[in-house]
Amino acid sequence: MTTTQPRLGGIEVRSIDYVPLDERHGKIWHLGPLWFMSNAQIATLAVGLVSIDEGGSLFWSVLAIVIGMLVGTLFMAFHSAQGPQLGLPQMIQSRPQFGYLGALLVWLFAYVQYAGFNVFNTVLGGESLSDTAHGSTKLWIVVVTIVALVVALVGYDLIHKAEQWLTYLMIVIFGIFTIALFVIHYPAGTFDLGTFKAAPFFGQFGVVAGYQISWAIYVSDYSRYMPPNVTVRKTFYWTYWGSAIGGGWMMIVGAFLAAWAGKSFDGTGILELERVGNHVFDGFGAIVLILAAFGLVSVTALNMYGGSLTLISAVDSFKKVRPTIGLRVVTVGVTAVLSVIGALAATQNFLTNFENFLLLILYLFIPWTAVNLVDYYIVRRGHYAIAEIFNPHGMYGRWGWRGILAYLIGFAAMTPFFDVGTLYEGAAAKALGGADISFFIGLPVAGLLYYVFAQSIDVAAETRVANAEAAELNRAAPQHEA
Numbered sequence: 001m002t003t004t005q006p007r008l009g010g011i012e013v014r015s016i017d018y019v020p021l022d023e024r025h026g027k028i029w030h031l032g033p034l035w036f037m038s039n040a041q042i043a044t045l046a047v048g049l050v051s052i053d054e055g056g057s058l059f060w061s062v063l064a065i066v067i068g069m070l071v072g073t074l075f076m077a078f079h080s081a082q083g084p085q086l087g088l089p090q091m092i093q094s095r096p097q098f099g100y101l102g103a104l105l106v107w108l109f110a111y112v113q114y115a116g117f118n119v120f121n122t123v124l125g126g127e128s129l130s131d132t133a134h135g136s137t138k139l140w141i142v143v144v145t146i147v148a149l150v151v152a153l154v155g156y157d158l159i160h161k162a163e164q165w166l167t168y169l170m171i172v173i174f175g176i177f178t179i180a181l182f183v184i185h186y187p188a189g190t191f192d193l194g195t196f197k198a199a200p201f202f203g204q205f206g207v208v209a210g211y212q213i214s215w216a217i218y219v220s221d222y223s224r225y226m227p228p229n230v231t232v233r234k235t236f237y238w239t240y241w242g243s244a245i246g247g248g249w250m251m252i253v254g255a256f257l258a259a260w261a262g263k264s265f266d267g268t269g270i271l272e273l274e275r276v277g278n279h280v281f282d283g284f285g286a287i288v289l290i291l292a293a294f295g296l297v298s299v300t301a302l303n304m305y306g307g308s309l310t311l312i313s314a315v316d317s318f319k320k321v322r323p324t325i326g327l328r329v330v331t332v333g334v335t336a337v338l339s340v341i342g343a344l345a346a347t348q349n350f351l352t353n354f355e356n357f358l359l360l361i362l363y364l365f366i367p368w369t370a371v372n373l374v375d376y377y378i379v380r381r382g383h384y385a386i387a388e389i390f391n392p393h394g395m396y397g398r399w400g401w402r403g404i405l406a407y408l409i410g411f412a413a414m415t416p417f418f419d420v421g422t423l424y425e426g427a428a429a430k431a432l433g434g435a436d437i438s439f440f441i442g443l444p445v446a447g448l449l450y451y452v453f454a455q456s457i458d459v460a461a462e463t464r465v466a467n468a469e470a471a472e473l474n475r476a477a478p479q480h481e482a
Helices: 028-039 042-047 058-080 082-086 091-098 104-133 137-154 156-183 198-217 232-264 270-277 284-318 325-344 350-379 401-417 427-431 439-456 459-475
Strands: none
Touching: 028 156, 028 232, 028 284, 042 104, 042 198, 042 232, 042 270, 042 284, 042 350, 058 082, 058 198, 058 232, 058 350, 082 232, 091 104, 091 284, 091 350, 091 401, 104 137, 104 198, 104 270, 104 284, 104 325, 104 350, 104 401, 137 156, 137 284, 137 325, 156 232, 156 270, 156 284, 198 232, 198 350, 198 439, 232 270, 270 284, 284 325, 350 401, 350 439, 401 427, 401 439
């Protein structure tokens, strides 16, 4: 068995195609640093600001963050466990539920997410570097994008390695920073229990859960090269705790920063990070911000990488494509260009836009995650005919009415419970005083409906096809060309 993936000139060649067993490599613990560091960066810190910004107390804000993190991370970790078993990137796995063409519904939303997160990430990275290394924010936005582009082009192995080294640095530097954060002086009453307010509490829960669920659309992309014998349980645990610890840490730091700064809070946390860091010694705040910028570069690379896979999947739905290295380079480049254009045009109202974006992601992907996980773990139990997923006229069909209908009904059931700030407030959310509980509606509705619809699937026949093709699949894995 080879120990590395096939490469051409140092660049990863595979994209949406199946990873054969003789190319599988990596250790299961590598998922821990990857998802720790993907969450332990200042875009995540901004997620923890929502409740404080809306008038919630620190205690209830932290509680909402912890609960939202523990719940939301469940779904992305279950998706991660699919990667080693199927050897496929995440979004291509939607075809058995939504159909060869029907999967475009969720792929469009996924691509918007990649671009949206990269706008926020590169803006934050640009502002951090402008504050410390000087120069214009727009110049640093371009620099962050170019570096992330190179990392995304090299691909899977470099992304894993970079996240491992950044994890060690983050634990040391942000560990020192966190100690400083807990010993500085806070305004009187900061640590009082405070009054429970449903709107900021559920708003905070929603954006935290939505942020974690947003990883679900590409979490398998970074576990698909691992051998299937790593087991579902271990894949789940390393992904879950890496992501939950990294994300929860940053979000709670964000809540503390907002409570400490009060009305002087700048909306992104950058100035507060520097001010608190300088309590350690003058200049330590700049070190924190530079490390934060490196973290944003790495997560921007993840989004470019995942965006490329989604774009190739979408193109393949209309015209069968050979997933060559050239196509991967082009799609990574297109994703980078779209991201940098959005970042350069971004407005100053960062926190409101980011909160609304996270809620939109939550709304769009709750029904999808329910359908996908019910199908994988309950209906088909991980038995998929990989070759049929790439067959436009195969047994999964062009339009998966079960998945599409369950998704649309689940989404419709959520709409009365939406509360997106000044943009929209559903009737049910208004009656609940602004509390957004759409998460608890869309998830069971979409999941249960799909389970009911899926009773007409001949799972036994599909499983026989999957088992028959398994050995041949690894012998026939395509060779790649530039």
